[in-house]
Amino acid sequence: xxxxxxxxxxxxxxxxxDMNVMILEEILKxxxxxxxxxxxxxxLDKLHKADVLPKIILLDVFMPEMNGYELLEIMKSDKALKRxxxxxxxxxxxxxxxxxAGAVDFINKPFNEEIVKLRVKNQLELKNYSDSLEDMVAExxxxxxxxxxxxxxxxxxxxxxxxxxxxxxVKRTQFFCKxxxxxxxxxxSEYAAELRGMQPEIITKSMALHDVGKIGIPDKIxxxxxxxxxxxxxxxxxxxxxxxxxxxxxxxxxxxxxxxYLRHCRSIAYSHHERFxxxxxxxxxxxxxxxxxxxxxxxxxxYDALVCARVYKSAMSYDEAIHIIVEGKGTQFDPVxxxxxxQIQDKFQEIxxxxx
Amino acid sequence: MAENVITGANGAVYINIDEGLKRVxxxxxxxxxxxxxxKTSNAGSLDEVxxxxxxxxxxxxxxxxxxxxxxxxxxxxxxxxxxTVETEAQIKAGALDPxxxxxxxxxFAETLVLLDEVVAKYGG
Numbered sequence: 001x002x003x004x005x006x007x008x009x010x011x012x013x014x015x016x017x018d019m020n021v022m023i024l025e026e027i028l029k030x031x032x033x034x035x036x037x038x039x040x041x042x043x044l045d046k047l048h049k050a051d052v053l054p055k056i057i058l059l060d061v062f063m064p065e066m067n068g069y070e071l072l073e074i075m076k077s078d079k080a081l082k083r084x085x086x087x088x089x090x091x092x093x094x095x096x097x098x099x100x101a102g103a104v105d106f107i108n109k110p111f112n113e114e115i116v117k118l119r120v121k122n123q124l125e126l127k128n129y130s131d132s133l134e135d136m137v138a139e140x141x142x143x144x145x146x147x148x149x150x151x152x153x154x155x156x157x158x159x160x161x162x163x164x165x166x167x168x169x170v171k172r173t174q175f176f177c178k179x180x181x182x183x184x185x186x187x188x189s190e191y192a193a194e195l196r197g198m199q200p201e202i203i204t205k206s207m208a209l210h211d212v213g214k215i216g217i218p219d220k221i222x223x224x225x226x227x228x229x230x231x232x233x234x235x236x237x238x239x240x241x242x243x244x245x246x247x248x249x250x251x252x253x254x255x256x257x258x259x260x261y262l263r264h265c266r267s268i269a270y271s272h273h274e275r276f277x278x279x280x281x282x283x284x285x286x287x288x289x290x291x292x293x294x295x296x297x298x299x300x301x302x303y304d305a306l307v308c309a310r311v312y313k314s315a316m317s318y319d320e321a322i323h324i325i326v327e328g329k330g331t332q333f334d335p336v337x338x339x340x341x342x343q344i345q346d347k348f349q350e351i352x353x354x355x356x
Numbered sequence: 357m358a359e360n361v362i363t364g365a366n367g368a369v370y371i372n373i374d375e376g377l378k379r380v381x382x383x384x385x386x387x388x389x390x391x392x393x394x395k396t397s398n399a400g401s402l403d404e405v406x407x408x409x410x411x412x413x414x415x416x417x418x419x420x421x422x423x424x425x426x427x428x429x430x431x432x433x434x435x436x437x438x439x440t441v442e443t444e445a446q447i448k449a450g451a452l453d454p455x456x457x458x459x460x461x462x463x464f465a466e467t468l469v470l471l472d473e474v475v476a477k478y479g480g
């Protein structure tokens with residue numbers, strides 16, 4: 001695979017003996033661009049500064065400053081460099097050490113023109129094949145992720161169409177969630193580090209499925225104008241468990257129990273009605289036992305429910321909604337998240353107004 | 357056809373010109389350039405090895421003789437290569453025999469002289 005302006009792949013030759021470098025250059029110059037370095041330190045410097053990384057490295061073992069083994073060890077811990085195959089330039093008495101250290105092949109001194117050319121060519125072909133496989137996997141993964149995204153969004157839309165009163169509830173709760181997460185990250189709140197490890201953009205996407213379990217709630221309850229009686233309310237509460245089950249079935253279907261997207265979806269669908277004081281449902285989880293994504297979802301969901309009219313209630317003013325949320329600090333809601341909502345209440349109002 | 361070689365006073369092959377040329381894809385000028393470079397840049401390399409041995413620094417001696425052996429192999433300096441193989445083996449074993457030391461010194465000096473002939477022929 002060509003990688004430079006003259007359409008030739010680049011080979012880096014690292015050897016402290018310039019005569020060895022000159023011979024290898026002569027052997028390879030017609031088919032490759034040659035970069036050279038006289039020791040590991042210089043090679044590393046050139047690799048870090050290179051616009052285009054070499055496709056392969058021919059590396060001497062014994063060199064001053066930094067020898068071949070040391071350079072290879074450093075390359076292994078570098079995300080970009082560890083993928084460059086290394087062929088050791090060696091003598092027959094240390095071939096096995098070179099291969100054990102992670103070299104893909106070796107070239108013996110004295111050099112044999114045909115063998116040098118063939119070993120470089122063969123390893124480049126393997127490298128190109130491996131690169132194309134990785135590209136293919138990345139492409140397929142992106143396709144699978146897009147399919148999952150679309151499926152989950154379609155599922156969220158179905159819920160929303162069915163639950164007519166909520167209008168753009170799903171979309172707004174996603175925006176509230178996004179605003180809240182962004183504020184927590186930007187203000188370096190105590191949740192910032194945890195959020196960064198959770199792929200925060202996925203939390204926002206997962207919010208779309210928070211009410212997916214409502215698909216299992218009968219219309220007469222879901223669309224009932226007025227207050228639900230205790231039995232009806234108990235049935236309504238099961239939407240959290242139904243939601244969890246649906247997501248878990250999807251995890252099984254896509255054979256990916258570790259998908260962070262589906263894990264956030266499950267946390268949110270299952271636990272967005274838990275309360276910080278442990279009096280929520282379905283599990284009665286308390287405080288930090290409630291997943292952070294679900295605690296964020298709870299505030300986003302309740303805020304929207306308060307400021308929107310529903311079949312069973314009229315809309316509340318933004319100030320009244322914030323007042324209710326403040327009253328729930330530490331009881332219904334996570335106190336840190338409640339404070340964050342207070343800080344960005346203008347943003348919440350704007351989201352609400354522009355997404356009716 | 358007789359091999360294109362240069363022999364030393366003892367009749368052994370010191371420089372295998374065919375092999376050296378083959379290594380640089382028959383680029384005679386480059387071969388001459390490499391031999392000239394060896395003469396100018398590496399004239400003291402064996403002395404360096406022996407001074408490490410004299411100082412008891414066998415680790416450094418091992419690396420230096422290994423490098424010299426590799427160059428000799430690549431430049432088709434046949435006799436020097438053979439003798440550096442033996443020298444390296446003794447250094448690795450921790451003791452360099454005085455006879456081997458004298459022999460490799462003599463071989464190295466003779467090689468430096470003989471390679472002028474190749475440089476004159478291909479250096480153009």
